[in-house]
Amino acid sequence: MVESKDKPGNLPWVEKYRPNTLDDLISHKEIINTINKFIAAKQLPHLLFYGPPGTGKTSTILACAKQLYTQAQFKSMVLELNASDDRGIKIVRGPILNFASTRTIFAGSFKLIILDEADAMTKDAQNALRRIIEKYTENIRFCIICNYLSKIIPAVQSRCTRFRFAPLAPELILPRLDYVIQEEKLNVTDDGKKALMTLSNGDMRKVINVLQSTSMAFDIVNEDNVYTCVGHPLKKDIETIIESLMSTADFQQCYNEIATIKSAKGLALQDIITEIHLLVMRIVLPMTVINKLVIKLAEIEERLSQGCTEKPQLTALISAFFISRKMVTLKA
Numbered sequence: 223m224v225e226s227k228d229k230p231g232n233l234p235w236v237e238k239y240r241p242n243t244l245d246d247l248i249s250h251k252e253i254i255n256t257i258n259k260f261i262a263a264k265q266l267p268h269l270l271f272y273g274p275p276g277t278g279k280t281s282t283i284l285a286c287a288k289q290l291y292t293q294a295q296f297k298s299m300v301l302e303l304n305a306s307d308d309r310g311i312k313i314v315r316g317p318i319l320n321f322a323s324t325r326t327i328f329a330g331s332f333k334l335i336i337l338d339e340a341d342a343m344t345k346d347a348q349n350a351l352r353r354i355i356e357k358y359t360e361n362i363r364f365c366i367i368c369n370y371l372s373k374i375i376p377a378v379q380s381r382c383t384r385f386r387f388a389p390l391a392p393e394l395i396l397p398r399l400d401y402v403i404q405e406e407k408l409n410v411t412d413d414g415k416k417a418l419m420t421l422s423n424g425d426m427r428k429v430i431n432v433l434q435s436t437s438m439a440f441d442i443v444n445e446d447n448v449y450t451c452v453g454h455p456l457k458k459d460i461e462t463i464i465e466s467l468m469s470t471a472d473f474q475q476c477y478n479e480i481a482t483i484k485s486a487k488g489l490a491l492q493d494i495i496t497e498i499h500l501l502v503m504r505i506v507l508p509m510t511v512i513n514k515l516v517i518k519l520a521e522i523e524e525r526l527s528q529g530c531t532e533k534p535q536l537t538a539l540i541s542a543f544f545i546s547r548k549m550v551t552l553k554a
Contacts, residue, residue, distance in 0.1 A: 235434045236427050239402055244285045247278055248426075249394045253385045257286055266290075266332075268355055269365040270379060273387030276425030282387075283336055283365045290334065299326065302336040314350040322358040333362045340366045341373035352377045389424020399429055408437050413445040421454060455489050460497045467498075467543040468505070476540050484536075491532045495523050495539065511549050518542035 241247050244254050260266045271279040284302075291299045301321045303313065318335060326333055337343070343351075355364055355378070366382060368374055399418065403410050410433075422429040432452055433443065440447040449456050463480055470476040483489065499519055502512065519542065522535050 235402060235406070235430045239398075239405075239430065241278075241281050241285050242288060244282070244289060247282060247285065248398050249278060249390050250282070250385075250387055253387070254282070256385075257282070261286070261289060266363050268359075268363055268382040270371075270374065270382035270384045271365065271367045271387060272369065272371040272374075272384065274389050274423075274425065275369060276422070276427035276429075277387040277390060278426065279367045279387050280336075280338055283334075283367065286365075287334055287336070290331075299331070300334045300336065302338065304338045310344055311346045311350050314347045314354065318351070319354055322354050322362045325361060332360075334365065335362060336365045336367065338367045339369070341368035341370045345375060348375045348378050352381060355381045390426055391424070392419045395419060395422065395424075395426055395429055398426065399433070402430060402433065406437065408433070408443060409441065410437075410443040411445070414443040414448055417445040417448040418443075421448065421452060450487075453488055453490070453493075455487070455493055455497050459483055459487060459489070460494065460501060463494065464498060464501050464505075467540065468547070473540060473544065477537065480536060480540070484532075491535055491539070492523060492526045495519055495526075498539075507546070507550060511546050514549065515542055515546045518545075 244258060247254055257266075257269075269283070271283065273279060287296065287300050301317070303318070321333065321335060337351075340348075351364075352375075354362075364382070366374065366378065371379070371384070371386075396415070396419075399415060402408075414436075418429050418432055421432060432448060436443045436448050436451040439451050446456060448454075463483060466476050466479045470479065484491070484494070499516070502515060502519070505512075507515075518538070522538050522542070525538075526532070526535055
C-alpha cells in the first residue's frame with residue numbers, strides 16, 4: 223500500500239493508507255484479476271460487491287475508477303453516493319438519473335456510479351434504480367456495494383455481476399499492518415498484533431483504526447493496551463470471572479466480584495459472555511451440562527441484544543453456572 227504524496231498528513235490512517243491501485247490491494251486476487259480483464263477488454267459490467275465491513279469493497283472500486291479515468295476526468299466521470307445518507311426514491315430520480323442520462327464528452331468511455339451501503343436503500347428506490355440500470359447501460363456503469371446481499375432486491379441483483387468479499391485472513395492483514403507500523407514508527411509487541419487480529423475478525427479498517435487509537439493513548443501497543451483502549455475484556459479478567467463462577471459458593475459474593483470488575487474496567491456484559499463462551503468449551507464438564515450452559519448463555523445474549531438491562535442478566539449468568547455446578551454434583 224503506497225501512501226499518496228498529495229494526501230494531507232492529518233488524515234485518519236484508514237484514508238492515509240487506502241490503496242490507490244488494484245495492484246496495491248492485499249486480497250481477493252481472483253476478483254481483482256477478473257476486474258482487470260473486464261477493464262482490459264473494455265467490457266466492464268454492472269458490479270455488485272457484498273461482504274463484511276473492512277474487506278476492501280470500496281477500496282477496490284475506487285482503485286478501479288482511478289485506473290479507468292485520469293485525475294482530470296475523475297470528478298466528471300464518477301458519482302459516488304453513500305446510500306445511508308441518500309437512500310430514498312428522490313435521490314434515484316434526481317442526481318442519479320441526471321448523471322446517468324447526461325452523455326460523456328469523452329468518446330468511447332462510460333461514466334461510473336458508486337452506490338455505497340446500498341442495503342440501506344428503500345425498496346422503492348431499488349425498484350426505480352433497476353430501470354435506470356437498463357435504460358442507460360450504454361452510457362453508465364453501476365457499482366453497488368452492500369454488507370447484506372439479501373437486502374438487495376433480486377431484480378437489481380440479476381442486472382449485476384456479483385462478487386463476494388470474504389473477511390481477510392490474518393496472514394494477509396499482517397504485512398499491511400507491519401507496513402503501517404513501520405511508516406508511523408510505532409512500538410508494537412507481538413501479543414499486541416495478535417490482539418488486533420483477534421478484535422478485527424478479518425476487518426482491515428478496524429485493525430488500522432484500533433492501532434491508531436491505541437498508539438495515541440499509550441506509548442506501547444501491547445495486548446493489555448489494545449483491549450483497554452476498545453473496552454474489551456482482558457484474558458485475566460475473564461479468567462477471574464470464570465474462577466468466581468465455578469468456585470464461589472455464595473451467590474451475593476459472586477455477583478459483587480463480577481460487578482466490581484465490570485464497573486472498574488467499564489466492560490459490557492455482552493462482551494464478557496462472548497469471551498466466557500470460548501472458555502466454557504475448554505472446561506471439562508459432562509456434555510449434557512455444557513449443552514445446558516451454552517443454551518443459557520445464548521438466551522442471555524439474545525435478551526441483551528433486545529435491550530434488556532444488564533443487572534438482571536448478570537444474575538441470570540451466575541444462576542446458569544450455579545445450576546450447572548449442581549447438575550455436576552448430582553451426577554457425581
